Amino acid sequence: MLHLCLYLTSYLSCYLCGDWTGNNIQLHNLFMFCFSNAFFVLIYGISVLAVKGTSCKMSRYKEMVLIVQGIIWISGIILASGTCPARVWKKIPLAGKLFSGITSETAVLSVKGCAEKCTEAVNCKSFGFNTASKKCYLYDVLIWAGGLSADEADVVYYWALKDRCPTNLGYTQDSSGSTCAKLFSDVKTWEDAMKECDQHDGHLFLVDAPFKKDLILNLTQNSSSTYTYLGATDGNIEGDWKWLNGVTIPIASPSEWIPGRPDNYGNSQHCMAFKKESGSSGLDDRDCADPSPFICEIPMNEG
Ligand SMILES: [Ca+2]
Structure with missing residues (x-):
């Protein structure tokens, strides 16, 4: 019975330490904790069999085992809820x-x-x-x-x-720490730009919050290119513009589009770019096959 309890304790503690935070799901990295518990239970099980500890009366030995188990369990919870990296x-x-x-x-x-x-x-x-x-x-x-x-x-x-912005790959974090992005100045089609971002577990840059407008200006300030690809398309339904994460992009004025856009020029403009022009910078729709520089963004854990 005691033996079974220890197994259940290990399993339950691993399950309970998973955590909800608002719209996010957070699972603590409990590998070491669960591993140590499982290892302990294994050793304990072997020991019990070895001493044929089938008596109902709890021996001093079993008391010690329970105390050690308790210490491992409590320290594991503290570790899991505090310093351990989380998914x-x-x-x-x-x-x-x-x-x-x-x-x-x-x-x-x-x-x-x-x-x-x-x-x-x-x-x-x-x-x-x-x-x-x-x-x-x-x-x-x-x-x-x-x-x-x-x-x-x-x-x-x-x-x-991601827990960490890959600064070793040239990405930079904004002052709030919530956005990690990089301008790629080599030109690619929109689809190839997406593949490049995916290699870093990211996506093309989203302007789904007001503060990210300023980030685009910062990221493109030294770029000589007029166009820079961003993460939005109306490729599935013409005129239905959404950021990659599903946030709808308003089109009616006032909006972040440059005046008169999106115009689906030539019936072939389904990918979003940031157009940098003196006086009228903003969002523009582009032919996805036209090569452009692009900005990748890595979705970050703001906690
Ligand atoms: Ca279009």
């Missing part, structure tokens, strides 16, 4: 569809279970959870609005957030 997923506004490109499909009990599946999977960058059927869909890219074919479904999506 964090951000719920994105994109919802209501099931996108193709699924690498794994399983049934889970809750969205948290889906986050755990994504943690276990190699290269999982985002996941979808069907709130009706409780199906869990894993993706090895950050799932994005407009890119992949999609069917109507009750699916919500989460992006894996």
Whole structure:
């Protein structure tokens, strides 16, 4: 019985230490904690068998074992809730569809279970959870609005957030620490630019908050190019502009578009660029095949 309790304690403590923070799901990195618990239980089990400790009366030996177990458990919780690195997923506004490109499909009990599946999977960058059927869909890219074919479904999506901005690759963080971005001055098509960003677990830059307008000006201040690709497209439904995370982009004036845009010129402009011009900088729609510099952004854990 005692033996069973120790197993349950280990399992339960691992489960309970997973945490919710608003729209984000946070799972603590409990590997070492769980490993130490599991290792302890194993040693304990072998010891019990070795001394044939089947008596109902608790021996001094068992008391010591329980005390040590308690110390490991408590210190593990302190470690997990404090200093251990965590995996964090951000719920994105994109919802209501099931996108193709699924690498794994399983049934889970809750969205948290889906986050755990994504943690276990190699290269999982985002996941979808069907709130009706409780199906869990894993993706090895950050799932994005407009890119992949999609069917109507009750699916919500989460992006894996990074703990660290890769400054060694030339990325910089803004003063708030919430945005990590880099201007790439070599020119690429919009789709190839997306692939480049994906290699760093990121996406093309989003201007889904007012403060990010200033960041674009900072990032492009030394660029000699007129156009810089950003993370938005109306490739699926003409005129339906969304940032990659599903946030709708207003078109009616006043807006961040330069006057008269988007105009879908030549019926072939479905990718967003920032157009830098003296006096009239702003958003512009571009032919996705026209090579341009671009800005990548790494979704960061602001906590
Ligand atoms: Ca268009």
